Amino acid sequence: MAAYQTIVENGLWKQNPGVVQLLGLCPTLAVTTTMVNGLSLGIATALVMAASNASVSPVRKWIPKEIRNPVFILIIAAIVTVIDLSMNAFLHPLHIVLGIFIPLIVTNCIVLARVEAFAAKNPTLPSALDGLMMGIGLAGVLALLGGVRELVGKGTLFSGIDLVLGPEAKSLVIHVIPDYNGFLLAILPPGAFIGLACLIAVRNWAELRKTTPSPQAGGALKPAL
Amino acid sequence: MPETLLKHTASTMAIMVAFSLVGTVFLASTYLATKAPIEASEAAAKMKLFEQVLPITEHDNDLLNDFVELPAGGELNNRSVTKVYTARLAGVATAVILEAIARDGYSGDIKLLIAVRQDGSLGGVRVIAHKETPGLGDYIDIAKDNWIKSFDNLSFTMRPSEQWKVKKDGGKFDYMAGATITPRAVVNATHRALAYVEANKAILFAAHKK
Numbered sequence: 516m517a518a519y520q521t522i523v524e525n526g527l528w529k530q531n532p533g534v535v536q537l538l539g540l541c542p543t544l545a546v547t548t549t550m551v552n553g554l555s556l557g558i559a560t561a562l563v564m565a566a567s568n569a570s571v572s573p574v575r576k577w578i579p580k581e582i583r584n585p586v587f588i589l590i591i592a593a594i595v596t597v598i599d600l601s602m603n604a605f606l607h608p609l610h611i612v613l614g615i616f617i618p619l620i621v622t623n624c625i626v627l628a629r630v631e632a633f634a635a636k637n638p639t640l641p642s643a644l645d646g647l648m649m650g651i652g653l654a655g656v657l658a659l660l661g662g663v664r665e666l667v668g669k670g671t672l673f674s675g676i677d678l679v680l681g682p683e684a685k686s687l688v689i690h691v692i693p694d695y696n697g698f699l700l701a702i703l704p705p706g707a708f709i710g711l712a713c714l715i716a717v718r719n720w721a722e723l724r725k726t727t728p729s730p731q732a733g734g735a736l737k738p739a740l
Numbered sequence: 741m742p743e744t745l746l747k748h749t750a751s752t753m754a755i756m757v758a759f760s761l762v763g764t765v766f767l768a769s770t771y772l773a774t775k776a777p778i779e780a781s782e783a784a785a786k787m788k789l790f791e792q793v794l795p796i797t798e799h800d801n802d803l804l805n806d807f808v809e810l811p812a813g814g815e816l817n818n819r820s821v822t823k824v825y826t827a828r829l830a831g832v833a834t835a836v837i838l839e840a841i842a843r844d845g846y847s848g849d850i851k852l853l854i855a856v857r858q859d860g861s862l863g864g865v866r867v868i869a870h871k872e873t874p875g876l877g878d879y880i881d882i883a884k885d886n887w888i889k890s891f892d893n894l895s896f897t898m899r900p901s902e903q904w905k906v907k908k909d910g911g912k913f914d915y916m917a918g919a920t921i922t923p924r925a926v927v928n929a930t931h932r933a934l935a936y937v938e939a940n941k942a943i944l945f946a947a948h949k950k
Contacts, residue, residue, distance in 0.1 A: 579752045586759050593763040597770045604777035607785060699875045 522641060526648025533656025534711075534718045538625040542616045543657060544707035548668070551675040553661025554654060556613055556620075559598055561650025563620050567591045568634040568646030575635050587630045588621070595621045608678040625653065660710050667710075668702035670695025790825070790837055792882070793855035793864035798834055799827035808944075815936045816840055819849070824944060827855075833945040834858055836937060839868070842929035846921045847871045850880070852929055856937040858945055861895035864888075865930050870922075877922035887923070890914060891930055896938065904931040 532538050539560070547553040570590050571578075578586050599617045602610045610617065620626065629649050634642040665671060670692035677685040700706050783804055790803055807823040810816065818841050827835040835857040842850040848871040855863030865888055872878045879885035890913065905911025906923050915923040937944060 577755060579755060582752055582756050585756065589759055589763050593766055596767055600770050600774040600778070604774040604781060607778075607781035611785075697875060702874060 518641065519644060522645050523648050526645065526650075526652045527655070528652070530649075531652040531656065531718070532625045532649050533653045533660075534715045536625065536628075537715075538628055539623040539653065540711075542619065542623060543653075543660065543711065544704065546613060546616050547657055547661035547664055547707060547710070548702050549665040549675050550658055550662035550672060551679060552612060553657035553659075555609055555679060556616055557650070557654025557657035559602070559613075559617060560620055560623065560626070561647060561654050562598060563591065563594050564626055564629055564646035564650040565643050566594045566646070567626060567630055569639060569643035570594070571630050571634040572637060572639040572642035578635075583631075583635065584627075587627060587635075591626055591630065592621045606679065612675065612678060625649065656714065660707070660714060663710050663713070664701045664706050666691060668698050668700075668706060670697065789853060789866065789868065790855075792866050793853055794827055794835055794837060795863070798857075798863070799829055801826075801828040801831075803827060803837070810838075815939070816933065817843065819843075826944070835863055836944050837863075838933060838937070840929045840933040842925035844921070844928065845870060845872060845925045846877050846919070847873070850922070850925055850929070852926065852933070854930060854933045856934055858941075859895070860897065860934070860938055861893050862891050862930070862934065863893075865891040865926070867926070872922045873919070877919040879916055879919070880922055880926050887914065887916075888926070896934065901931070901935070904928075 526532075530536055533543060542556055542560070546556045567587075567590055571587060595618060598620075599610075602613075602617060629646055633645045637645070662672060665674060670690060672689040672691055674688050676687050677683075680687075701710070786804060803825050806828065807825045810818065810822050810824055812818055812820050812822075816822070816838075818839070822839045825837040826833050827837065835855050837853065837855045840852045840854055842852065849869075850867060850872070851869040853866045853868050855865075857863055866882055867880050867888060870878070870880065872880065879887050882888055899912055903912045904927055906913045906915040906920060906927060908915060908920055909924065911927070913923060913927050
């Protein structure tokens with residue numbers, strides 16, 4: 516049981532792909548213009564990771580070492596394509612927004628990294644959990660970054676939620692700051708880098724406080740967030 | 741020794757082929773299962789766009805399957821073969837919906853969807869795709885601003901051809917300070933499309949579907 520707990524901790528916090536391993540930054544930076552976009556791509560990635568880890572692990576003993584990478588990529592690409600086609604069929608407006616970034620999950624290094632580093636060496640259940648937790652960890656970072664950028668850039672939260680839940684959900688959009696003129700920098704690519712840097716800083720600060728419970732708190736600066 | 745190598749290679753190959761086959765079957769079945777829903781949602785998305793430029797009450801035919809193809813280039817200056825959809829009410833052509841491209845946008849092409857009625861008035865104009873500066877030139881997008889609605893119902897009788905310019909160039913169209921190139925491109929492309937439909941009315945509004 517302790518092993519499962521470690522897997523969960525690693526995925527969500529200690530080895531978080533978004534702010535610790537810093538793998539898969541391309542979609543992290545490109546898609547997180549709103550919270551809904553970030554979370555949607557995050558969930559899609561988490562599904563791919565759980566499914567690819569779960570499919571590689573049971574067959575790992577039959578995959579010869581020499582061809583493991585082609586086989587892994589084949590499995591990942593097949594799963595991504597299935598998710599891409601299903602989203603196109605059942606969540607069409609969202610599919611248009613996320614566009615090329617869904618097929619690009621194949622090239623997201625975090626997926627192959629977890630298959631290679633974990634699923635190829637561990638039983639099915641822990642592998643699936645590892646993929647799911649790493650994916651959820653990434654999805655959390657994407658959603659948070661998207662939320663911060665959307666709030667600072669547009670003054671709203673959950674805009675575009677109607678793309679996922681249908682037109683009735685439009686009323687769920689929260690205009691946190693009324694009559695906000697927008698802060699373009701947050702929406703444009705530099706905002707993604709700055710936002711991610713702030714998230715990493717907050718995470719490191721929290722980690723530092725946890726490990727050094729001394730009064731000077733490791734001398735870390737309080738991030739302005 | 742070579743025999744074991746050969747055996748090893750063969751078994752590795754067989755495994756790779758087996759995985760490819762399983763993957764192919766998996767993908768093919770998903771493709772077949774999602775094909776119809778994907779086509780349906782694409783058609784629905786297109787119809788929704790059409791409704792924005794031409795009220796649904798102005799046609800009763802199957803718009804998506806009633807089109808003629810225009811070759812690239814020509815008066816419209818389009819990059820590739822584009823479709824012109826004909827809207828009909830009780831069999832009589834009432835309007836055409838066509839795609840036009842403004843190549844002189846601030847950054848890249850601006851793709852427009854334009855509906856022109858039989859009487860030469862515009863149903864409406866919508867920007868389908870553009871790469872204009874966010875927050876500056878993107879007010880041509882209906883999601884950002886209502887500017888594009890200033891084309892609704894306009895015609896050459898209401899606004900003579902020479903006034904189809906932004907105010908800065910001596911025309912009648914509003915623009916926002918700091919982004920003149922973008923609306924200028926949209927106005928030009930719409931003007932060009934309207935003039936094209938006027939000039940080719942006889943062909944485009946042909947009484948019967950071929």
